[in-house]
Amino acid sequence: MTITEFVVSRLNYWIYVILMMIGLFAMISKKNLIKKLIGMSIFQTAIILFYVSMGVKEESNIPILEHNIAHASDHAEASDHGQVEEIRAENYANPLPHVLMLTAIVVGVATLGVGLAVVQKIHQEFGTIEEPEILAKIKSGHG
Amino acid sequence: MKTLGAIAVIITGALLLYASEDFPAWGDPHSPASQYRVSQHYILKTFEETSVPNMVTAILADYRGYDTLFETVVIFTAGIAIIAILRGPIDKRVRLRLASEKKLRESNLILAQTCRLLVPIIQLFALYVIAHGHHSPGGGFQGGVIFGGSLILLAISFQLQTALDRVSEKKAILLAGVGVLIYSGIGLVCLLLGGNFLDYSILHNLLQVDPITARSHGILGVEIGVAFTVASIMFAIYANLSSRGRMKGGL
Numbered sequence: 198m199t200i201t202e203f204v205v206s207r208l209n210y211w212i213y214v215i216l217m218m219i220g221l222f223a224m225i226s227k228k229n230l231i232k233k234l235i236g237m238s239i240f241q242t243a244i245i246l247f248y249v250s251m252g253v254k255e256e257s258n259i260p261i262l263e264h265n266i267a268h269a270s271d272h273a274e275a276s277d278h279g280q281v282e283e284i285r286a287e288n289y290a291n292p293l294p295h296v297l298m299l300t301a302i303v304v305g306v307a308t309l310g311v312g313l314a315v316v317q318k319i320h321q322e323f324g325t326i327e328e329p330e331i332l333a334k335i336k337s338g339h340g
Numbered sequence: 341m342k343t344l345g346a347i348a349v350i351i352t353g354a355l356l357l358y359a360s361e362d363f364p365a366w367g368d369p370h371s372p373a374s375q376y377r378v379s380q381h382y383i384l385k386t387f388e389e390t391s392v393p394n395m396v397t398a399i400l401a402d403y404r405g406y407d408t409l410f411e412t413v414v415i416f417t418a419g420i421a422i423i424a425i426l427r428g429p430i431d432k433r434v435r436l437r438l439a440s441e442k443k444l445r446e447s448n449l450i451l452a453q454t455c456r457l458l459v460p461i462i463q464l465f466a467l468y469v470i471a472h473g474h475h476s477p478g479g480g481f482q483g484g485v486i487f488g489g490s491l492i493l494l495a496i497s498f499q500l501q502t503a504l505d506r507v508s509e510k511k512a513i514l515l516a517g518v519g520v521l522i523y524s525g526i527g528l529v530c531l532l533l534g535g536n537f538l539d540y541s542i543l544h545n546l547l548q549v550d551p552i553t554a555r556s557h558g559i560l561g562v563e564i565g566v567a568f569t570v571a572s573i574m575f576a577i578y579a580n581l582s583s584r585g586r587m588k589g590g591l
Contacts, residue, residue: 210360217550218353225345254374255367260383261476262393273583285417286383287369293379296404299396300411302571303481307418310577317584 209250216243230316230326234309241305245298252294260292349523392474400479400558405538408562409523412569416516419573425511426585453486455497462490470567480566487567490572495575500583509579509587512572519568526561
């Protein structure tokens with residue numbers, strides 16, 4: 198397998214790993230607290246993309262039953278098309294990752310909100326959101 | 341520090357990419373996650389068991405009801421935490437700045453009138469997303485965020501005070517509590533009627549429908565609870581962050 202094949206056939210994993218690396222690097226190396234929070238947000242997005250990409254099936258639809266299938270049982274005797282269409286698992290994307298990520302997005306917003314509130318409080322106390330300056334101010338006993 | 345961080349990040353990324361070789365290919369219908377019986381059961385049996393065509397909604401509010409209940413509690417707690425961190429005494433100086441700001445805002449006629457027209461439509465759409473979550477993409481979380489967004493738009497386009505006149509901070513927190521109460525209350529009613537916590541099929545006596553349809557109605561009930569909490573906490577977070585907890589001035 199050449200390197201191009203490896204990249205193309207695993208593109209979803211490459212995208213999530215690269216986004217995750219960007220987020221992780223920002224969280225580790227950036228001194229600015231807001232930039233750290235942006236990194237955390239990118240990290241969360243990477244995980245969400247990873248999970249959602251796991252739920253994809255080729256030539257499948259979103260995990261919502263089509264109207265005619267959902268209500269086929271109601272009109273079974275009136276239908277002229279003969280047998281009722283049955284639900285086939287391979288026609289629908291895996292709904293479980295979608296559910297898990299729906300809640301993860303909301304938790305992401307909540308953690309981001311609390312993080313921003315803490316940063317704002319730090320700025321009120323120290324007048325800066327740069328980590329070295331805050332540490333210097335704590336050491337010198339200010340605030 | 342920067343090089344050390346970069347080295348750690350690159351090693352992590354390389355390990356993950358190395359492991360990705362063992363993962364299923366993109367869109368493979370025979371991947372373990374899609375073949376496992378949990379996923380199969382959800383796709384094949386959801387409509388039979390809950391009469392909800394949207395599997396995501398049914399799993400969210402019924403099969404994984406506990407998860408979503410505590411998710412709602414997480415949002416509620418986050419809102420309370422932000423208020424606890426930021427809320428402080430009202431600053432007099434900010435009120436002075438507000439007066440000059442007001443003049444500026446009033447002159448911006450196009451912005452104000454456009455938002456005045458848009459906000460009710462956005463709110464109507466939010467209610468549609470909540471109520472139609474059984475049949476189309478949507479539900480309590482999405483509709484709640486849209487509704488909260490409409491209040492935030494009101495606060496941005498006019499002033500924070502304009503939005504706070506409609507939904508005060510006190511009211512927002514109360515509505516968030518009401519949302520959690522609706523959700524857990526429906527669970528408790530199920531318990532009192534002799535079923536399991538959040539087992540909506542036991543509500544069929546109360547709602548005068550068959551047990552399968554009762555599940556669908558129960559899901560709608562908890563979605564409304566989720567929407568209450570999400571919408572009001574979204575607005576409370578914005579109001580606190582934009583005004584540094586003083587609830588005056590804002591952006």
